[in-house]
Amino acid sequence: MRWFLFGSFLFLFSKFTSAQSDSVFIRKIADEIFQHSTAYGNLHTLTKTIGPRLSGSPQTYEAEKWGMEALKQAGADRVYLQQAMIPHWVRGGMDQAALVSGNNRQNLAVIALGNSVSTKQGGITAPMILIHDFDELERRKNEIKGKIVFYNHPFDENFVYQFNAYEEAVPYRVTGASRAARYGAVGVIVRSMSSSTDNFPHTGAMIYNDSFPKIPALAIGLRDADRLVKATAAQKDLRLYISTNAHTLPDTLGYNVIGEWVGSAFPDQFITVGGHLDSWDPAEGASDDGTGCVHAIEVLRALKATGYKPKHTIRIVLFTDEENGGRGSAAYSTEARSKKEKHIFALESDAGGFTPREFSFMGTAAQIASVSAYLPLFAPYGVTSFSNQGAGADVEPLHDSMGVLASELIPDSQRYFDYHHAASDVFEKVNKRELELGAINMAALIYLIDKNGM
Amino acid sequence: MRWFLFGSFLFLFSKFTSAQSDSVFIRKIADEIFQHSTAYGNLHTLTKTIGPRLSGSPQTYEAEKWGMEALKQAGADRVYLQQAMIPHWVRGGMDQAALVSGNNRQNLAVIALGNSVSTKQGGITAPMILIHDFDELERRKNEIKGKIVFYNHPFDENFVYQFNAYEEAVPYRVTGASRAARYGAVGVIVRSMSSSTDNFPHTGAMIYNDSFPKIPALAIGLRDADRLVKATAAQKDLRLYISTNAHTLPDTLGYNVIGEWVGSAFPDQFITVGGHLDSWDPAEGASDDGTGCVHAIEVLRALKATGYKPKHTIRIVLFTDEENGGRGSAAYSTEARSKKEKHIFALESDAGGFTPREFSFMGTAAQIASVSAYLPLFAPYGVTSFSNQGAGADVEPLHDSMGVLASELIPDSQRYFDYHHAASDVFEKVNKRELELGAINMAALIYLIDKNGM
Numbered sequence: 064m065r066w067f068l069f070g071s072f073l074f075l076f077s078k079f080t081s082a083q084s085d086s087v088f089i090r091k092i093a094d095e096i097f098q099h100s101t102a103y104g105n106l107h108t109l110t111k112t113i114g115p116r117l118s119g120s121p122q123t124y125e126a127e128k129w130g131m132e133a134l135k136q137a138g139a140d141r142v143y144l145q146q147a148m149i150p151h152w153v154r155g156g157m158d159q160a161a162l163v164s165g166n167n168r169q170n171l172a173v174i175a176l177g178n179s180v181s182t183k184q185g186g187i188t189a190p191m192i193l194i195h196d197f198d199e200l201e202r203r204k205n206e207i208k209g210k211i212v213f214y215n216h217p218f219d220e221n222f223v224y225q226f227n228a229y230e231e232a233v234p235y236r237v238t239g240a241s242r243a244a245r246y247g248a249v250g251v252i253v254r255s256m257s258s259s260t261d262n263f264p265h266t267g268a269m270i271y272n273d274s275f276p277k278i279p280a281l282a283i284g285l286r287d288a289d290r291l292v293k294a295t296a297a298q299k300d301l302r303l304y305i306s307t308n309a310h311t312l313p314d315t316l317g318y319n320v321i322g323e324w325v326g327s328a329f330p331d332q333f334i335t336v337g338g339h340l341d342s343w344d345p346a347e348g349a350s351d352d353g354t355g356c357v358h359a360i361e362v363l364r365a366l367k368a369t370g371y372k373p374k375h376t377i378r379i380v381l382f383t384d385e386e387n388g389g390r391g392s393a394a395y396s397t398e399a400r401s402k403k404e405k406h407i408f409a410l411e412s413d414a415g416g417f418t419p420r421e422f423s424f425m426g427t428a429a430q431i432a433s434v435s436a437y438l439p440l441f442a443p444y445g446v447t448s449f450s451n452q453g454a455g456a457d458v459e460p461l462h463d464s465m466g467v468l469a470s471e472l473i474p475d476s477q478r479y480f481d482y483h484h485a486a487s488d489v490f491e492k493v494n495k496r497e498l499e500l501g502a503i504n505m506a507a508l509i510y511l512i513d514k515n516g517m
Numbered sequence: 518m519r520w521f522l523f524g525s526f527l528f529l530f531s532k533f534t535s536a537q538s539d540s541v542f543i544r545k546i547a548d549e550i551f552q553h554s555t556a557y558g559n560l561h562t563l564t565k566t567i568g569p570r571l572s573g574s575p576q577t578y579e580a581e582k583w584g585m586e587a588l589k590q591a592g593a594d595r596v597y598l599q600q601a602m603i604p605h606w607v608r609g610g611m612d613q614a615a616l617v618s619g620n621n622r623q624n625l626a627v628i629a630l631g632n633s634v635s636t637k638q639g640g641i642t643a644p645m646i647l648i649h650d651f652d653e654l655e656r657r658k659n660e661i662k663g664k665i666v667f668y669n670h671p672f673d674e675n676f677v678y679q680f681n682a683y684e685e686a687v688p689y690r691v692t693g694a695s696r697a698a699r700y701g702a703v704g705v706i707v708r709s710m711s712s713s714t715d716n717f718p719h720t721g722a723m724i725y726n727d728s729f730p731k732i733p734a735l736a737i738g739l740r741d742a743d744r745l746v747k748a749t750a751a752q753k754d755l756r757l758y759i760s761t762n763a764h765t766l767p768d769t770l771g772y773n774v775i776g777e778w779v780g781s782a783f784p785d786q787f788i789t790v791g792g793h794l795d796s797w798d799p800a801e802g803a804s805d806d807g808t809g810c811v812h813a814i815e816v817l818r819a820l821k822a823t824g825y826k827p828k829h830t831i832r833i834v835l836f837t838d839e840e841n842g843g844r845g846s847a848a849y850s851t852e853a854r855s856k857k858e859k860h861i862f863a864l865e866s867d868a869g870g871f872t873p874r875e876f877s878f879m880g881t882a883a884q885i886a887s888v889s890a891y892l893p894l895f896a897p898y899g900v901t902s903f904s905n906q907g908a909g910a911d912v913e914p915l916h917d918s919m920g921v922l923a924s925e926l927i928p929d930s931q932r933y934f935d936y937h938h939a940a941s942d943v944f945e946k947v948n949k950r951e952l953e954l955g956a957i958n959m960a961a962l963i964y965l966i967d968k969n970g971m
Binding site: 093094220225420442443444445477478494496500 | 935951954
């Protein structure tokens, strides 16, 4: 169950005697970012000069160099790399699929899922079976053998918050292949995790269950998914052709890129602000998660530009390998724990650069009560509620292993899954001012927690 | 000063014993719209089949036919036209401008302002003077004669709510020509009313002061505006070439398109829901105000589809001539008053189909107090505040002349002026789910006011 805090906390607010000066300082942060932000320019460089940044790809290393330089430019006292062994999955060429009906052959917009295996060279052709959900798969388990399962489980449009629809549908992408392989399927095609009006297929991580054969797994664009449904209704005995060269190479080296701004009072206490530097490969990784990286860098640049002196050490972390392993965040929290670092807060941005609406927190009731009183300070900049719907994959490990209060910026979610892991996730879909508003709200939260403590 | 209501009204909320059933019914409205909305399809037809709809243009009449049919399809009991005499300004061809420096000539992205006059055939060339604001114009009034004034008054980026920046800058577009003509200017070029990152010029209405000569007036794209500023810094004695064929024809006939859904208890008491059917001519008028039209039509369709029976008569009004005259809204309020109609509420959507954030009201303190308690019902759908920042050009006349509570949907404002009155105001910039969320919040407000009265 998700809770929300609205302005009822106005009544608690009066206990903060510094509220007025905080409000003035946050306005100063906003002016600084609206007038001088480098977030949009940084995003342009990251997306247009470097481009897709899948773990292990050459662009990942370009992105690390870029991140180090951007953090230096933003004024970090110290910039360094933190090593992690990361998976190295490669697409290996163009993925292909077609609907085959007699001599008729219609190409389909597909993309192999991350971590999936290839078909045999030249592809495979097999009868298609349309499956709507796992219940149906179980009921029809005797019909699966030798077939390609087409999972057509659409986003539930009734969810206002699109991440809820994603959460409900994504098991088909992540576990659908092995669940079908258990009953003898030779491949799966999964309806893309999106409610877009276009036909771009959306990739993303899948995971094999080692108990069953590994079979190829692809996502299909929504219009073509609907086309398959219609074809199924019109005719039995349809076959699908699929071909991918996806394969996994040995793990390789990746790096979290870290910039530190040393605290004046508690230099050995840390506040983390991050996004992830890696992205899926079909596009530029603009909204996932170029925007999070440039948000985090902008928090540093803008707070420095206002003349603020942090009490705690602010660490900007551009995490590696969020998309297909989470090895970067694991390395970060493991090192923090092994060094017995004291962390007081961790914030990430990994839900796009859209207009901000909320911060979601993960922490104890006491921790959350302590930040709740700040809510009214954010309303002028678009964040009108705090919730407890988790904190994002890169900072949750700090919470889980060390009890650190963690949080994620929640921008408006309506557009995110239009682009997520698809060829449409490009710079042009990001609005400069919406991006800047995200950085403003993040910088304000970091300022408040750094200044007033937890 | 703008006020906001946040969730402190949660505390008033308990007085509404129907709050829970209202919440359930609004969820039903939302499900209906997310699953079966025709808003996005209607918008596609209006923008892609009909296109630009400037007052007096042939497409205006196509749009009226379309509006009547769409209202019938949505289930109106009665659809009719309400006549108004509307202005008929025409662009008359391509607008042109260039920066002239010796033999060097750089074309500029410009568009003549609505209601403006033409240059002489073949255009005019005159020295340019860069003016930042009206104070500077007054100080330098002796330098204006014989020149083309370039007003470079950018949006104030520090405003979070972009309509505030628009309000502050728009006098340069509306009155700049006559104020410069007073001192002998032969033309004006105005920095577009936008903070976009592209170079599309943005047109919009201007008004001549009849005491001074009418001179040509154009808007210039932001990148070219910055280019002119740089050129001015680098060199004196720059000249501008401008050419337009803009002119005004005699007034012509236009029509508000009205669909009525007759009330079951008070059929002679009206609730108005509207958008405006006309648009500027460089693009399709998607966000201004195709989205408002399809929002209003969807309110009717969706409430009918839920099985709701309105107590009052719901009138969907697609207003004519909002952009360059306001004659449609004048005709509507004049007829309402002359017929002594009883109106209890009027709502419009004319700020885009972006994710909803607020309703702004115009009414008495008692009227506003009466609706305030509803605020918490909207939070799940994105509206988290009520404000009193006016109610939009098409419903304010009902308030002004008859004291009717009026309101406007306030979507997130960050993207609106990227497209407003420019060639970029196209269907593709509208997100289906954001559009639907606007209709959900509007339908919920109409439901609450119809059911519970004012």
